[in-house]
Amino acid sequence: MRPLRRPVLAVLTGALALGGLTACTEKSDAKAGEDGAIGVTAADTTCDTTAKTAKAGKVTLAIANKGKRATEVEIVMPDGRIVSEKENIGPGVSYTLTAEVKAGDYEIACRPGMVGHGVRQKLTVSGKESGAKRDPRLDAAVSAYRDYAQDQADQTLPKVKVFTDAIRAGELDAAKKAYAPSRIGWERTEPVAESFGDIDPKTDTRADGLEKGQKWTGWHRLEKALFEDGKIGAEEKTLATRLDTDLKDWQRRVGRAVITPTSMANGAKDLLDEVATGKVTGEEERYSHTDLVDFKANVEGAEKAYTLLRAVAKTNDPDLVARLDTRFAALDKQLDAYRPSPDSYEFTSYDKVGEARRKKLSDGVNALAEPLSKLAAAVVGK
Template sequence: MRPVRLSVVTATAAVAALTAVTGCAEKSDAKAGDGAVQVTAADDSCEVSKKEFPAGHVELAVENKGTKITEVYLLFPDDRIVTERENIGPGTKAKITAEVKAGSYEIACKPGMKGDGIRQKVTVTGGTAAAKRSPEMDAAVAAYRKYVQTQADETLPKVKVFTDAVRAGDLEAAKKAYAPSRIGWERTEPVAESFGDIDPKVDVRADGLETGQKWTGWHRLEKELWQDKKLGPDAKALANALDKDLADWQQRVGKAEITPTSMANGAKELLDEVAAGKVTGEEERYSHTDLVDFKGNVEGAQHSYELLKPVASKNDPALVTELDKRFAALNKLLDTYRDGPDSYEFTSYEKVGKAERKELSDGVNALAEPLSKLAAAVVK
């Protein structure tokens, strides 16, 4: 889920981790390409260098001049996400490459990563096609679309095992089914988030709620199971709502806007999810099943990368060599925390010490930096 829910205790550490993941490489870049749309984010403003630009491959060169971690989005008029970059630390820069068709859009900066953000309307001019694609790009998009649909299809029966246990009042069975029910979601989270309205229903944490928002979804039930140690009177209704909302996700995922650049950016977003929620222990704060989510995020990022690899290999072979190395190293490190014969049995995160968490964070950072360059490599 979008990592906006930082407690006071963990905020300082999280800012440092996120800056390492999202800002260090970009910060050294003196300036972006001449054709880039400059986006300057602050605590109370969001300035763009041009409000009209041609369709095709568009680069947003973002600089956060504020004091808060921010997010930047390029949005369709109905708030679906074209592309985004979360967790841009104060004083850092980020580059986002996206494939954009002609039409009306909004660029939104979200200081503190909450709310609707500060928005600027922009117009993309030109024909209906955003950019020419090679057969390899088309094949990657088609394969990824099949992948996300398969993940959604396979998630629903696993969720039903979880929700059936909740409805039956069987706490131990529900606990056992909880983490497996989330794997498909974690692998493809950026696509789910692109719809805008599903993620807040199924994957929000208590401190990420907007004013007036009712808390529903996985984490509400996670709290009841592990912290409250009992299911509340609305547990059955919550289970029913989770089934319904995820069925909605399953039906809509096949219609998601997917491009080679959104796949590459989504892979980077998944690593940001790991840095902001899993490494810090914030995501699964009651169940401590963070490493299962961690593995799902990494698998999803790697799948996108592998599909784009034929294109990236031609355009930037050195980057591909580095990404192969970093994915292998992070997967090897994760394997040391397996806690059973099942591929998704991992050590409870509360048993992972500070030094080990630092090692995991370093592994994520080492992968995230080159992964942030994948979208640009794909469209060279």
């Protein structure tokens, strides 16, 4: 799910308790207009940009959050699909977002508090992509990742049906057992689902992430009923069927997702941010304590995108690839310690993981997140 929608001070307070969690945001040296970047100044009620036009191809946003709340900045197509985004940019924090865009009309959206429609500025992109023809290895990577995302959606629906069938049958223990496996494919490819804007809020929102007037539906509403309330009633059975319907919509739409080499790279970083803001803290699966299942799925999804882009990134920045190889391997090894075998998805219940071990997991995430934030720039070349 999208990071918890709450004041960033609370995020930082919890982070400090874990020993300085910083993977959700990064400082950037980029300045508005530098190297052709479009400056984006986000505040609590405004979203100012230094340009309303850009040339097709690589577009860089030099984002600065001058507001008092965490914000999200997106490049949005007219039909609402998100080309690229950066979530959880804290007050006073800057970030450089690299994306690839074709000619057309777009909007740059700033979403203070990461809620609602946000404040938007028009962006008109014209012309053809300049420079040499794109490396065919990148086209192959995009094609392979699109197949991967569709395959994960296709594999998820039967697992979800096992979960929802158990709820409809009133079988509490069976539903609890099927809960975590039903989420793996979603967690591996969550940035693709989030790119549509309307699916994630219906399926993966926590109670404290609800917007005003929003009905709580989806996995976490059912998680609470099963693991905290210990009951399955008529409402839960109805919500189970709605979850089936909403996820079928996701499955149908995967093929329409905007996928580019930079969106893959940015999506990989977003998955690490998901770990930092929800899984390491234990907030994501607060009732079932199956956070490590989600944690591993997020890392696997990030690693898949990175692996597909690795050859091009190595050509452009071999030192970065060496760091990423090492840090992915180190984090994978850490996670293996919490399951009986490397091919098992039976992870230790997260409420059994003490603060010291959570701190080590946090450190592993931070060590990977920093170089991973540079992958998009390495893919398109500096």
